[in-house]
Amino acid sequence: MNTLALNIVTPNGSVYSTEQAELVVLQTEGGEMGIMAGHIPTVAPLKIGAVRVTVDKKVHYIAVTEGFAEIRATGVTVLVQAAEQSDAINIDRAQESLRRAQERLEHDKKEGVDYHRAERALHRAINRLDVAKYR
Template structure:
């Protein structure tokens, strides 16, 4: 597969000499240079072409882990269509991990947690902001930075309890009448999400 990709690059470069010169003279990012296994494999199949940039070369390096635990946790909370919280310093976040509610404080051990439908709460002193998230991941870094990525999220105070009860009743009925595995799975997801929404509203 790598050989095929290299051949395609060679053929494109032959058609476009300008692109070939730009590729040959471009600086190889440090992150790509450090990926020695990839670079060695690339040079075996395409010795005359510089290795391309890897995804790591496009990412900004994280700040180093401080010697002492900071007093605040820096949080980034993003959705596919917007950034809800960006580089905000807070006291704590509690995320609905699949293994249970997980509190994240400054100095938390590096962790990757899958999220389930539930409440994400952001604590700043006496102020607590709550969001209902459908699913996603929380990436907790050793330098007291937490990146939370959710598929869908809405502030809890914007949820309509009547619609939640209606949806829960509808999906419960669908689950009882489902005749195929697909119908059962879809109905069960609806029940799980609306049950979690109901729990978020009732505290």
């Protein structure tokens, strides 16, 4: 089977890298996108979600924030602010982030302060907890 390279990069460096991806599934602003070797060149905006990567018939999950994916016939580069592999997610920390985000949302409703920011924090926390299920 043809494979492609995948590199998930944050401002702090590479979080996940492989040369043997059989399938990469991204959560784009336009919907879910599956990429295999030979895909047409594309740049896609990403939303908060999971990147699913199949390597040797095993699926790996990486939680990512918003960003962009550069897709080429031989590889995919994902550029995001933050990313965590499922087995590296600290569940207690993610649950605490979820609790804080929910509190901020309630406070922001009453105060009318930065609702969008609190909502994004809530989505990031929920995404991390969802991806952590695939340890």
